[in-house]
Amino acid sequence: MQSIQRVLGSLSTYRWTSLGALVSLLLLTIANAVTPQLFRWGIDQGISKKNLEIVLISAGWMVVTAIARGLFNFGQSYLAEAASQGVAYDLRNKIFSKIQNLSFSYHDQAQTSQLLTRVTSDIEQIRTFVSTSLIQVIGGVVTLVSIAVILLAMSWKLALITLTVVPITGWLMARFVTRNNKLFRQVQEQLSDLNAVLQENLIGIRVVKAFVRESTERSRYTTLNDALIKANMKTISGIRDTFPFIFLLSNLVTLAVFGYGGVEVVGGRFSIGELVAFNSYLALILQPIVLIGFAAPAIAQSAASAERVYEVVDAEIEIRDRPNAIPFHTCGGRITFENVSFRYPGAATEALKEVSFETKPNELIAVLGMTGSGKSTIMNLIARFYDVTRGAIRIDGRDVRDFSLKSLRSRIGIVFQETTLFSGTIRENIAYAKPNASLEEVIRVAKTAQIHDFIISLPNGYETIVGERGVGLSGGQKQRIAIARTLLTDYSILILDDSTSAVDAKTAAQIQAELDGLMRQKACTTFVVAQRISTIKNADRIFLIDKGRLVAQGTHEELMQTSPLYGVILESQVKQKENK
Ligand SMILES: Nc1ncnc2c1ncn2[C@@H]1O[C@H](COP(=O)(O)OP(=O)(O)O)[C@@H](O)[C@H]1O
Ligand SMILES: [Mg+2]
Numbered sequence: 002m003q004s005i006q007r008v009l010g011s012l013s014t015y016r017w018t019s020l021g022a023l024v025s026l027l028l029l030t031i032a033n034a035v036t037p038q039l040f041r042w043g044i045d046q047g048i049s050k051k052n053l054e055i056v057l058i059s060a061g062w063m064v065v066t067a068i069a070r071g072l073f074n075f076g077q078s079y080l081a082e083a084a085s086q087g088v089a090y091d092l093r094n095k096i097f098s099k100i101q102n103l104s105f106s107y108h109d110q111a112q113t114s115q116l117l118t119r120v121t122s123d124i125e126q127i128r129t130f131v132s133t134s135l136i137q138v139i140g141g142v143v144t145l146v147s148i149a150v151i152l153l154a155m156s157w158k159l160a161l162i163t164l165t166v167v168p169i170t171g172w173l174m175a176r177f178v179t180r181n182n183k184l185f186r187q188v189q190e191q192l193s194d195l196n197a198v199l200q201e202n203l204i205g206i207r208v209v210k211a212f213v214r215e216s217t218e219r220s221r222y223t224t225l226n227d228a229l230i231k232a233n234m235k236t237i238s239g240i241r242d243t244f245p246f247i248f249l250l251s252n253l254v255t256l257a258v259f260g261y262g263g264v265e266v267v268g269g270r271f272s273i274g275e276l277v278a279f280n281s282y283l284a285l286i287l288q289p290i291v292l293i294g295f296a297a298p299a300i301a302q303s304a305a306s307a308e309r310v311y312e313v314v315d316a317e318i319e320i321r322d323r324p325n326a327i328p329f330h331t332c333g334g335r336i337t338f339e340n341v342s343f344r345y346p347g348a349a350t351e352a353l354k355e356v357s358f359e360t361k362p363n364e365l366i367a368v369l370g371m372t373g374s375g376k377s378t379i380m381n382l383i384a385r386f387y388d389v390t391r392g393a394i395r396i397d398g399r400d401v402r403d404f405s406l407k408s409l410r411s412r413i414g415i416v417f418q419e420t421t422l423f424s425g426t427i428r429e430n431i432a433y434a435k436p437n438a439s440l441e442e443v444i445r446v447a448k449t450a451q452i453h454d455f456i457i458s459l460p461n462g463y464e465t466i467v468g469e470r471g472v473g474l475s476g477g478q479k480q481r482i483a484i485a486r487t488l489l490t491d492y493s494i495l496i497l498d499d500s501t502s503a504v505d506a507k508t509a510a511q512i513q514a515e516l517d518g519l520m521r522q523k524a525c526t527t528f529v530v531a532q533r534i535s536t537i538k539n540a541d542r543i544f545l546i547d548k549g550r551l552v553a554q555g556t557h558e559e560l561m562q563t564s565p566l567y568g569v570i571l572e573s574q575v576k577q578k579e580n581k
Pocket of ligand 2: 376377378418498499
């Protein structure tokens with residue numbers, strides 16, 4: 002219920018719209034309450050007394066109130082809808098920018114499909130709550146109270162008979178909601194699970210087909226779909242065994258009013274008009290009870306959804322600016338690791354252990370090690386995608402945690418091991434970090450990355466649309482576009498993490514040759530996770546990483562002589578690729 006309160010709080014941004022909806026709702030209730038009185042007046046003073054004028058006047062007023070009801074009804078639902086759209090809009094933006102700000106460690110553990118369900122179905126649930134359930138409850142309560150007062154004023158005995166239905170239904174509803182609360186959350190979770198399988202299959206459809214796992218995947222999906230429908234049916238059966246009671250009650254009350262009221266009319270203590278009016282109020286009083294009843298499960302469901310949405314909104318951002326973060330301007334080229342140890346959140350062992358080194362200005366460092374030895378982890382720590390567990394990383398003597406993240410990361414050009422492209426043109430992808438780059442600039446970096454010739458061979462050249470995640474390009478082509486994308490940025494530290502793994506040896510050597518000059522003039526320090534002998538021979542220094550430790554460093558010749566492990570790793574990691 003706390004989360005529902007927060008949703009209500011978020012309405013304050015749309016206070017005038019919400020207030021308008023509330024006023025329309027009140028006016029609607031008044032118009033509803035007036036109508037039976039017009040009936041009473043028309044029957045008792047007009048029809049019974051054969052006074053045509055009063056019949057016509059009351060009919061005329063009834064038309065007026067009918068029109069007013071239509072107007073207020075429209076106003077109320079339009080404004081409530083507008084406010085709900087606003088709340089959903091804000092929440093969507095909030096959760097999206099939160100997802101952007103959350104650290105790598107959050108995304109390592111979060112399930113994409115869970116996040117997707119929260120942004121789509123959970124927020125929609127909250128929106129429906131604001132636009133429909135909330136109005137039903139407020140309108141229901143206002144109607145109940147005002148009509149109860151009118152009924153009591155008209156005939157307190159008859160009113161008491163009628164009103165017994167209210168606490169009984171209220172109790173039935175409350176029981177229903179508390180019983181099904183858990184079930185509603187479960188339904189949302191199951192929807193997430195279902196989406197997870199769907200999403201995995203959409204992304205991995207090629208793998209599914211290659212391994213002929215279509216039927217297994219289909220049955221996996223169907224099993225979850227079955228579970229979802231079962232959970233949904235459970236909630237429906239909850240609704241089923243509550244609502245017939247309420248309808249039965251309302252029917253009994255109608256009969257009681259007819260019986261007792263009829264006796265009173267025959268005895269002359271109650272007029273026909275009053276009985277007709279009373280009966281109309283009866284319909285009015287039962288309607289909100291049923292509406293609140295329908296709203297109750299929706300509210301329980303929205304509360305569960307709101308909880309899930311706020312879970313993300315409130316998630317802690319682990320990597321953030323320190324209070325007095327300073328901008329990262331120029332780089333002198335001295336990057337220092339001081340006894341850096343690092344353990345991934347939730348991991349049992351440390352990925353890096355006591356790593357220490359210092360780079361010199363304009364140095365080109367090749368990093369070599371077996372897969373899983375910790376090369377990418379070192380790169381991730383420099384850009385502060387994670388913070389060190391122990392020790393410190395400094396740039397020109399300053400702890401990286403002192404810099405503002407934005408300035409630090411925008412001066413580090415990093416090409417990740419895994420290439421991600423966005424749907425759009427090739428030019429847009431290269432200019433991702435610098436959207437207003439001129440075509441000349443884009444072409445220049447594409448030439449450096451050895452991808453220009455390929456791009457101009459395409460019918461649409463730089464304007465060729467690449468599919469989602471770069472579908473339509475080979476792995477090596479994607480990697481080269483990713484390199485070009487990074488080269489276009491304003492980096493002063495360059496990190497290339499296994500970024501030519503899918504490029505053939507000759508092209509990789511060309512990229513290397515092109516980069517060499519560039520790196521030494523533009524970047525103050527360059528790290529290249531190396532798989533090629535040419536890169537290694539070219540480097541000023543080689544860092545040899547083994548099981549999270551920096552075990553040796555030096556030039557190729559030095560390491561060949563001093564480190565037996567170097568030869569082994571060189572053999573396993575590098576040679577075979579050269580032969581390909
Ligand atoms: N996001 C992560 N969460 C938990 N453990 C990780 C994560 N990324 C890498 N690791 C682990 O850290 C170790 C080093 O990984 P990594 O730096 O990627 O190696 P390399 O780049 O040398 O192949 C490996 O044991 C790997 O399983
Ligand atoms: Mg790696």
